[in-house]
Amino acid sequence: MAFGFFKKSDKKVETPVNNGPHYYDLKVKQIIQETKDAISIVFEQPVNKIAYKSGQFLTLITNVGGKDVRRAYSLNSSPFVDQDLAVTIKRVDNGLMSNWLPDNLKEGQTLKVMEPMGHFTTEYKNENKRHLVMFAGGSGITPMMSLIKSTLTQEPESICSLIYCNRDIDSIIFKDQFEKLQITHAGRLHVIHVLDNAPMNWQGYSGLLNHDMLIKLFERIPNWGIEKTTYLMCGPEGMMKNVDTLLAAQHIPKDKIFKESFVQGTIDKAKKEAVVASDEKKAREVTVKYDGQEFKFMVEPNRAILETALDLGIDLPYSCQSGLCTACRGKALSGKVKLDEEEGLSQSERAEGYVLTCVGHPMSDDVVIEIG
Ligand code: FES
Known part of the structure; x- marks a missing residue:
């Protein structure tokens, strides 16, 4: 392929084996009010700079109501353009951290973060000539901002087209920056x-993105042919499914389409129940080897290995808890583990015995998992 967005199955961006995630305490340099309900948090790069790729995410860790909470937020900064690291957070109804941060975080404070991760990224080459067609909804704009800044500065012959869906004009994040x-x-x-709700004098598009609108939108952006075009999407689940x-x-081949989804707890409940229903419902003992320690605990059939460990106060690494980010990845040295969601792992990783503890259930009594 002439472009290099990585599928989750691509080995090149896997977290190194036997090398668990790193944690940093980062200083909040600036908090920017992007819209009424969205802020960007700019973190000061430490002296030993944290390397990252455009389109990756940071996992923020903080104590909310006496409990450590982790949430993954995409970086809007570009490693080629921005001195610091920045994420954007939008308030959501009942969002534990997405409401806590704008209400409580202050400039000058430090926040614990896990090293940048994620596969929604690409390698930049000066000679690349490609067209990135991006669909973003709400705060799904964040990784796109990072990718756009990098593409425009690193690949003089590449172009970007962004179709950005929002509730109303005041919800548009980075409006001025894009202008x-x-x-x-x-x-x-x-x-x-x-926009869902456009003002009277709105010159742009409004309403649900449907077939007819897409045709019109495609007429407004350059047509570089399928070979040179890559389609990216990030936004609410409904919007992603629709796009x-x-x-x-439009007969766009699947291998031209790349998605980033960040909905906590997106695991299909029916899928989860099916996993359990098809097997013997029985609590099973699991051994987890992590950080030089060995933990043994019983996992109930309707509970995931990570969930059980965290409830027992065992501090295993994790981020999305949805089988997407691979932060909780471990290798099953023995036993059988069933996953509710297999998307996060490549076929070769699965073949080698890698599992995701956040969506993993023991299916035999001899499960031993080693985490990097
Ligand atoms: S915590 Fe993200 S895949 Fe398990």
Whole structure:
């Protein structure tokens, strides 16, 4: 392929084996109010700079109501453009950390974070000539911002088209920044806003993104042909499904489409129940080897290995708890483990015995998992 977005099955961006995630205490340099309900947190790069790729995410760890909470937030900063690391957070109803942070975090404080991770990224090459067509919804704009800044500065012959869906005009994150980028990189960045509720004088698009609208949008952006075009999407689950269906109807090959989803607890309940129903319902003992220690505990059939460990106060690494980020990955040295969600692991990883403890259930009594 002429472009290099990594599928989750691509070995190149796996977390190194036998090398668990690193944690940092980062100083909050600045908090930017992006919209009424979205903030960006700018973290000061430590002296030993944290390396990351555009499109990756940071896992923030903080104590909310006496409990350590972790949430993954995509970086909006570009390692090529920005001096510091920045994530953007939008308030969501009942969002534990996404409401706690804007209400409580102050500039100058430090926050514990896990090293940048994620596969929604690409390698930049000066000679690349590609068209990135991006669909973003709400705070799903965050990784796109990072990718756009890197693409525009690192690949002089590549272009980006962004279709950005929001509730209303005041919900648009980075609106001014995109306007400036469109001027600085004239002809190389096309931004089209789609609003649910448009104001009277709105010149752009409004309403549900459907087949007819997509055709019109595609007429507004350059057509570089399928070989040179990559489609990216990040946003609410409903929007992603909708865009996926619309692109399939346009016969866009699946290997041209890359997605980033960050919905906590997205595991399909029916899938989870099916896993358990099809096997003997029995609590089983699991041994986890981590950080030079060995933990043995019983896991109930309807509970995941990670969930059980955390309830017992065993501090295993994790982030999304949805089988997506691989932060909880371990290798099953023996026994059988069933996963509710296998998307996060490549076929070769599965073949080698890797499992994700956040979505893993023991199916035999001899499960031993070693975590990096
Ligand atoms: S915590 Fe993200 S895959 Fe398990």
